[in-house]
Amino acid sequence: MKRRLLIIIVIIFTFNLATPTQQQKSNNSDIQIQKAWARPAAKYTNSAFYFVLENNSSKTDTLLGAETKISEEAEIHESYKKDDDRMGMRPAGKIAIKPKSKFEFKPGGFHVMLLGVEKDLHIGDKIEVVLRLKYAGKIKAQAEVRDIPMTK
């Protein structure tokens, strides 16, 4: 009797581990992250994380924020033109991704700012950032540290 109970507990525990996780959600075909890369940064300074977010679903989803173990904070930011000569940067809040569309987070535009990186990010390093979306939930993205954008 005790052995049966133990088997049941083991089965339940195993099943719980297999329930939808960030990893499984990253395979969600409705939302795809492509061309993810990040800038090099020395420890305690800032990096920027760039990617293309593709919404294949039939409804608008919203990027609510990002989190990562690689930096103290991760915020959605936007570089903007103040005038012909001057550029600025500001927090961008939430970003709506329309149905059947792509949204590019790219140099000189929207990006996820990785504030206060916990270690040196050298060219060629790999980092992980989790994006939080309103409907798709948490999606893990792997990014390579580079000094030029991903082209493929």
Place this chain on the structure above:
Amino acid sequence: MKLRHYLFVIILFWGCKEKLPVIEKFGETSYRLVDQNNKEVIFPDFVKDKIVIMNYIFTNCPDICPLSTNNMRLIQERLKKEKIDNVQFISLSFDPEFDTPEVLRKFAGIRNLDLSNWTFLTGDKSTTNSVIKQVGVLAVPSDSTVFKNGRKIYYYVHTDRIQLIDPEGRIRKNYKGSTINVDEIVSDIKKLQ
């Protein structure tokens, strides 16, 4: 007839070789700054007789300043390929309170920048402010982020600029740092040689 033809071609060639206007000159003005190795330098005296490619940055900027810096690297690589020397690269921080020599050294090191002819400069805030004022660059603290531990960093609204300075310390052309056309500046450098 033939001579006339050759003269016409020569005159046409000289006419096409557009001269770059003088935008600003340092003249007798110089500034006491420090480089990424904490060594004192007198700018622009230390680059006298050299063509200078200069940009203006703050290292907390993760987007525009790295774009401008990467473009400086591309220009440097192109000049090496074309065997054009006597050119010095300078990146001046307008946020010297954060951008210490050590921070600048790490900023360059993490990007594997070739510092054989590239100097990063910082110094007293009043001095860096005087330099950027003279060269026509604006940098104003704007939005900020406060960390959980209370640390606060500012983001500057700033002029996105790379400048071409001739061997006599005269600014000859301004370019948009993040989107500069490498062919254009290399062609302009050749005009100053």
